[in-house]
Amino acid sequence: MVDDISNQKKLDKIILDFKKANYQKVIDDLCELKKKTNHFLISWYLGHAYFRIHNYSKALESIKKSIELKQPDILNLSFLAEIYLQINEYSEATKIFNRILKIDSKNINSFFNLAKINLQLGNIEEAKKLYKEILELEPLNFSVWYELIKIDKKYLTKDLIVDSKKIISHENKVDLNFIYSKLILAENGKNLKNFEDEINNLMLAHNHFFEIKKKAAAEELNYYSNLLPAFIEKVKNSEFNPDSTIRPIFIMGLPRSGTTLIENIITSSKNEILSGGETEILSKVFFSKKIIYNYKSKELLSNFSFNKKDFEELQSAIISQYQEINLNIVDNIFTDKSLENLLYYDLIEKIFPNAKFVYCKRNNLANFIGILKVFLPNLLWSHSIDNIIVMMNLYNDKINKLLLKKKKNFKIIELENFSNNPSELSKDLFNFLEMRWDEKILDTFHNKEKLIKTVSNLQVRSSIKKHDLSYIKNYTPFLQEFKLNRLV
Numbered sequence: 001m002v003d004d005i006s007n008q009k010k011l012d013k014i015i016l017d018f019k020k021a022n023y024q025k026v027i028d029d030l031c032e033l034k035k036k037t038n039h040f041l042i043s044w045y046l047g048h049a050y051f052r053i054h055n056y057s058k059a060l061e062s063i064k065k066s067i068e069l070k071q072p073d074i075l076n077l078s079f080l081a082e083i084y085l086q087i088n089e090y091s092e093a094t095k096i097f098n099r100i101l102k103i104d105s106k107n108i109n110s111f112f113n114l115a116k117i118n119l120q121l122g123n124i125e126e127a128k129k130l131y132k133e134i135l136e137l138e139p140l141n142f143s144v145w146y147e148l149i150k151i152d153k154k155y156l157t158k159d160l161i162v163d164s165k166k167i168i169s170h171e172n173k174v175d176l177n178f179i180y181s182k183l184i185l186a187e188n189g190k191n192l193k194n195f196e197d198e199i200n201n202l203m204l205a206h207n208h209f210f211e212i213k214k215k216a217a218a219e220e221l222n223y224y225s226n227l228l229p230a231f232i233e234k235v236k237n238s239e240f241n242p243d244s245t246i247r248p249i250f251i252m253g254l255p256r257s258g259t260t261l262i263e264n265i266i267t268s269s270k271n272e273i274l275s276g277g278e279t280e281i282l283s284k285v286f287f288s289k290k291i292i293y294n295y296k297s298k299e300l301l302s303n304f305s306f307n308k309k310d311f312e313e314l315q316s317a318i319i320s321q322y323q324e325i326n327l328n329i330v331d332n333i334f335t336d337k338s339l340e341n342l343l344y345y346d347l348i349e350k351i352f353p354n355a356k357f358v359y360c361k362r363n364n365l366a367n368f369i370g371i372l373k374v375f376l377p378n379l380l381w382s383h384s385i386d387n388i389i390v391m392m393n394l395y396n397d398k399i400n401k402l403l404l405k406k407k408k409n410f411k412i413i414e415l416e417n418f419s420n421n422p423s424e425l426s427k428d429l430f431n432f433l434e435m436r437w438d439e440k441i442l443d444t445f446h447n448k449e450k451l452i453k454t455v456s457n458l459q460v461r462s463s464i465k466k467h468d469l470s471y472i473k474n475y476t477p478f479l480q481e482f483k484l485n486r487l488v
Contacts, residue, residue, distance in 0.1 A: 007037050015045065023049045024290075040069035047079065053288035056087045056324045074100055078109060087325050090117050106137050115147070124151060142167070142180035149187055161188050169204075174212045179205045183375055199478045202372055209375075210383035217380035219295035221387050225394055227292050228343055230300040235347045240311040246319075246329055248352050249273070249433060251337035252345075253360035254395055255382060256370030258415040261464070262360055263337045265426055265442070271435045274327060274334035281321045281336065282344045289317055315351045342398055355409060356433055359399060362415040364487045365472050368392065369479075385482045392487055416467045 010033055018026045026049040034042050047062035060083050067076050077100050084093035094117055097110040104110075115130035128151060134144045140163060148155040167181040182205035189198030210217060249266060253259045267275040286292055291314070294301045304310050322329045341348060348355055362370070368389075371382050381387035402410055411432045418425045422442055430437035442464065 004037060007033060007039075011039075011041065011045075018045060018049060021052070023052045027053075038069065040066045043069060044076070047083075051079075051083060051086075054086075054284040054321060054324065055288070056083055059083050060087075072099075072103075074104055074107060077103075081110075081113065085113070085117075089326070090121065093117065108134055108137060108141075111137075112144070115144075119147070119151075127151070140177070142177050142184060146180045146183050146187075149184065153187075153191065156184070156187055156191065160184065164188075169208055174209065179209055179375065182208075186373075193474070195474045196478045199372075199475065205375060206372070206383040209377070210380070213380050213383070217384065217387065220380045221390060222298070223292065223295045224340065224343055224381070225390055226298065227295065227300050231292055231302060231304070232344070232346050234306050235350065238306040238311070238350070240308060240350050242312070242315060242351065242353065244315070244351070244353060246352055247333045247354045247356075248329065248348075249333065249335045249356045249358065250341045250348060251335055251358045251360065252342040253339060254362070254367055254371065254392060255339060255376060255379065256374065257360040257362040257367055258413065258418065259337045259339065259360045261415075262358060262413055262418075262429070263335050266358075266429075266433065266435075267335055268441050269430070269435055270438060271333065273435075274329070274332045276322075276325075276327050276334050276336040278338050279322065279325060279327070279336050280338045280340070281318055282338065282348070283340060285314070285317045285321050288321075289314075311350065318351060342395060345398070345402070349409070357407075357410045358429070358432075359402075359410065359412045360415060361399070361412050363469055363472075364392065364396075365476070365484065366416075366467070366469055368484065368487065369472065369475055389482075389484070389486050396487075416469065419464055419467045422464050 010029070014026055014029045014033065017029070027046065030042050030046045030049070034046075043062045043066035047059045047066060050056070050059035050062060060080075063076060063080050063083065067080065070076070077096050081093045081096035081100075084090070084096065094114065097114050097117075100107050100110045111130050111134045115127045115134070118124075118130065119127040128148065131144045131148050134141055138144070142164065145155060145160055161184070164181040164184045167178050169175060169178045182201045186198045186201035186205070189195065189201060251259050251263050251266070263275060263277070267273045291304050292300065292302050304314075319329065322334075327334060342359065345357065348357075371388055374382075376382045381391050399412070403412075411429065413425065413429060423439065426442060427437045
């Protein structure tokens with residue numbers, strides 16, 4: 001409790017606004033309340049509110065203050081570590097998760113995060129060791145078993161299959177154990193070449209998750225397929241010519257289209273390119289600044305006036321957001337491989353006139369199957385067949401329009417062609433980027449110590465393999481009901 005009744009009532013009201021996601025109002029009100037009382041809960045909620053609008057530096061400052069006023073505990077230390085993960089301070093996050101384990105030697109969240117960090121850094125054996133620590137405490141944690149299976153198929157045992165088949169769905173909640181049990185059974189179907197069983201289990205996993213997230217998924221799809229395109233149409237007709245020397249390389253594409261591979265090759269060159277990964281900077285700024293608000297609306301609602309001042313403020317906000325994740329974009333060439341950047345293309349081109357755009361394209365059916373085979377909890381549209389088709393068509397339509405315009409700053413990399421002839425096509429890519437190419441790049445790009453945060457983490461740590469599309473015929477008989485002829 002806050003030390004004064006009136007202040008406690010104010011805090012209670014602010015907490016209600018926090019639950020309604022009115023984060024900027026929460027921040028303003030908490031800053032006022034902080035002048036009257038210095039209770040740790042004020043800094044705690046400030047930290048969480050700043051975090052929700054992706055102001056990680058302020059979130060870090062606030063949660064540190066909250067810990068100072070109270071004392072370190074598992075809850076506030078875990079949140080502090082999460083902030084460090086967001087700003088790519090992995091060593092600091094690691095220290096804190098280890099600190100938590102000294103307080104609670106059975107803390108599953110810390111074990112899982114430490115395993116994830118090691119996996120993303122390429123420390124595979126350490127990651128396996130940490131996953132096994134979790135299984136000592138929770139033998140039927142199927143999300144952990146699934147991670148181990150992705151590392152080594154030897155963990156896909158008969159006993160695990162039997163246990164996975166016993167899990168029953170709890171319809172009224174997000175049951176991750178059920179979802180991962182079905183993903184494990186899908187892996188077993190693939191290994192046995194029982195492709196129908198693989199598809200059926202994948203669909204059970206996706207459908208369960210999608211049903212629980214249906215409301216948020218509808219808003220996400222409306223944003224990308226309706227509201228954002230309406231906003232971008234207005235951007236096209238606006239005059240804004242900034243004086244910018246920033247040189248970003250935007251690597252774009254659908255999930256499972258080779259973006260991680262291409263970014264790794266580019267950033268492994270001798271040109272000292274900073275690797276941004278999937279920053280989601282544009283989407284974060286649009287959300288935090290409420291540039292488009294009310295994602296449920298069929299009509300575009302925005303306070304953005306499309307004048308010079310608005311564009312300058314947006315440009316400044318985007319640069320600041322990159323700095324929030326410790327990416328010095330002002331003095332360096334850098335990559336950003338946020339998949340959705342294609343849908344922001346016309347805006348990015350205005351804000352960063354020196355940008356280069358590389359789009360990774362894959363065979364439609366291969367890409368569809370690839371999306372279906374992974375579980376991407378933060379990409380809600382990827383859990384619905386209809387939504388996957390809508391988004392794939394949205395991307396394909398945008399690409400076709402850009403090709404008609406013959407943009408000089410835009411290049412397509414076709415994954416199948418690239419994997420069959422990486423030397424010639426990587427040389428061509430580097431020529432487009434005006435970068436120095438070295439044939440050794442193809443031998444060194446899968447540096448095992450490089451940070452890779454995507455689901456392609458393990459895949460891109462090996463040499464490039466040719467893409468043979470013959471496997472598609474194994475799946476097409478079981479995909480006919482989804483009417484994939486809707487893909488353009």
